[in-house]
Amino acid sequence: MNVVNIQKSTARPYHHGALAEAMVDQALADVRASGAEHLSLRGVAQAVGVSPSAAYNHFADKEALLQAVGACGVAALDERMARVLAAHPGDDAQSAIDRLQGLGRAYMTFALEEPHLFRLVFGPTCQKQMQEAEWSGPYLKLNAALDELDALGLLRPGVRPGLDATIWAATHGAASLMIDGGLPPEASDALIDSIERLILNEE
Amino acid sequence: MNVVNIQKSTARPYHHGALAEAMVDQALADVRASGAEHLSLRGVAQAVGVSPSAAYNHFADKEALLQAVGACGVAALDERMARVLAAHPGDDAQSAIDRLQGLGRAYMTFALEEPHLFRLVFGPTCQKQMQEAEWSGPYLKLNAALDELDALGLLRPGVRPGLDATIWAATHGAASLMIDGGLPPEASDALIDSIERLILNEE
DNA sequence: TGTACATCAGTGAACGCGCGTTCACTGATGTAC
DNA sequence: TGTACATCAGTGAACGCGCGTTCACTGATGTAC
Numbered sequence: 001m002n003v004v005n006i007q008k009s010t011a012r013p014y015h016h017g018a019l020a021e022a023m024v025d026q027a028l029a030d031v032r033a034s035g036a037e038h039l040s041l042r043g044v045a046q047a048v049g050v051s052p053s054a055a056y057n058h059f060a061d062k063e064a065l066l067q068a069v070g071a072c073g074v075a076a077l078d079e080r081m082a083r084v085l086a087a088h089p090g091d092d093a094q095s096a097i098d099r100l101q102g103l104g105r106a107y108m109t110f111a112l113e114e115p116h117l118f119r120l121v122f123g124p125t126c127q128k129q130m131q132e133a134e135w136s137g138p139y140l141k142l143n144a145a146l147d148e149l150d151a152l153g154l155l156r157p158g159v160r161p162g163l164d165a166t167i168w169a170a171t172h173g174a175a176s177l178m179i180d181g182g183l184p185p186e187a188s189d190a191l192i193d194s195i196e197r198l199i200l201n202e203e
Numbered sequence: 204m205n206v207v208n209i210q211k212s213t214a215r216p217y218h219h220g221a222l223a224e225a226m227v228d229q230a231l232a233d234v235r236a237s238g239a240e241h242l243s244l245r246g247v248a249q250a251v252g253v254s255p256s257a258a259y260n261h262f263a264d265k266e267a268l269l270q271a272v273g274a275c276g277v278a279a280l281d282e283r284m285a286r287v288l289a290a291h292p293g294d295d296a297q298s299a300i301d302r303l304q305g306l307g308r309a310y311m312t313f314a315l316e317e318p319h320l321f322r323l324v325f326g327p328t329c330q331k332q333m334q335e336a337e338w339s340g341p342y343l344k345l346n347a348a349l350d351e352l353d354a355l356g357l358l359r360p361g362v363r364p365g366l367d368a369t370i371w372a373a374t375h376g377a378a379s380l381m382i383d384g385g386l387p388p389e390a391s392d393a394l395i396d397s398i399e400r401l402i403l404n405e406e
Numbered sequence: 407t408g409t410a411c412a413t414c415a416g417t418g419a420a421c422g423c424g425c426g427t428t429c430a431c432t433g434a435t436g437t438a439c
Numbered sequence: 440t441g442t443a444c445a446t447c448a449g450t451g452a453a454c455g456c457g458c459g460t461t462c463a464c465t466g467a468t469g470t471a472c
């Protein structure tokens with residue numbers, strides 16, 4: 001008899017209020033769970049409790065939603081790297097080395113813990129974002145870590161030019177290969193050791 | 204009036220004869236052109252001139268076809284690398300260095316020229332193949348090239364353990380990043396220079 | 407302070423599509439006697 | 440050498456599905472006077 005009232009009090013408001021954000025969150029969760037290639041706009045809308053077409057008030061198309069998810073992925077990686085830097089402040093040699101090690105480890109850990117997100121971030125869907133400056137965060141952190149090592153005289157002479165790209169490539173490649181089974185997950189420690197042997201002055 | 208005869212003489216035989224091979228070839232072309240994610244079993248069947256269900260006499264499912272395509276991709280990469288080795292025989296230092304350089308360059312060129320195939324080969328579809336020994340070809344070639352450099356005393360001391368994985372990772376990472384726009388295509392030369400500076404004894 | 411109205415953010419039904427896979431079938435092939 | 444028959448490799452129709460996107464619409468919001 002008071003069913004109407006109960007439903008009325010429970011009813012969702014007609015306007016969601018933060019639909020764009022809610023859809024990105026849901027899509028992020030879906031991608032994390034099963035990969036961008038299985039993401040469904042309709043599925044996201046349904047999970048959020050909204051009709052399929054509502055999405056088009058906030059995103060041009062499915063790809064735009066995926067790009068937003070990709071941006072979250074970059075942010076997540078960047079945050080992990082920032083945490084590493086915060087955990088190893090200090091101007092001494094050991095701190096600088098720890099920072100570089102930690103950045104590489106964070107990168108590979110991210111890939112192993114969030115393989116689907118990692119693939120989206122670096123995949124064709126997010127190409128444009130990568131070409132633009134979206135990447136400055138993680139890349140600049142690596143670059144700065146190398147500059148610090150160099151300033152402390154820890155790098156072998158002549159080795160610094162291009163080293164940022166090389167180490168990024170090595171870390172990224174190891175991450176990718178570990179995800180796909182080309183290298184075992186334990187390879188990350190060996191990689192970090194190997195890189196240090198290559199770039200640091202013998203003490 | 205002799206339409207029937209003409210058609211008869213032109214008619215395809217009921218049995219294709221080499222359908223499996225023809226489908227792999229067609230699928231390979233399709234993947235090359237537009238990526239594994241857009242491959243359609245029905246499309247391949249149609250292009251080959253056969254009904255959609257005919258495929259199931261030769262492949263368990265679509266993924267099996269894709270794995271066969273992936274195997275072709277690995278073979279193509281391996282062949283490029285083999286050609287490089289053949290082009291630089293010789294026991295001298297320069298030949299050994301040229302071989303390593305050439306292998307890396309071939310790997311990155313393959314990625315840039317065949318990005319879709321590269322992604323398939325290293326993507327989740329072919330994970331099992333990667334974990335099994337399918338990979339021995341390219342990887343063993345790299346490993347052998349490093350052994351040769353080491354035997355000639357060209358590597359910096361202490362640097363050889365794990366170097367195969369590190370260089371594979373760096374090359375693979377650079378290839379991936381160039382495909383996705385994270386690094387410009389010209390980065391491959393810089394990468395090769397950088398690696399040489401890292402691993403070779405100063406002359 | 408109240409009201410008209412433009413704008414915004416939803417609904418829900420429909421369009422049109424291509425897909426992977428199954429099934430009962432038939433034409434072709436090759437082998438055993 | 441000829442024939443029966445098992446097996447192989449196709450056909451083509453159908454199933455069932457979920458998808459991205461569009462469209463005309465309506466309820467809610469907020470702003471100008």
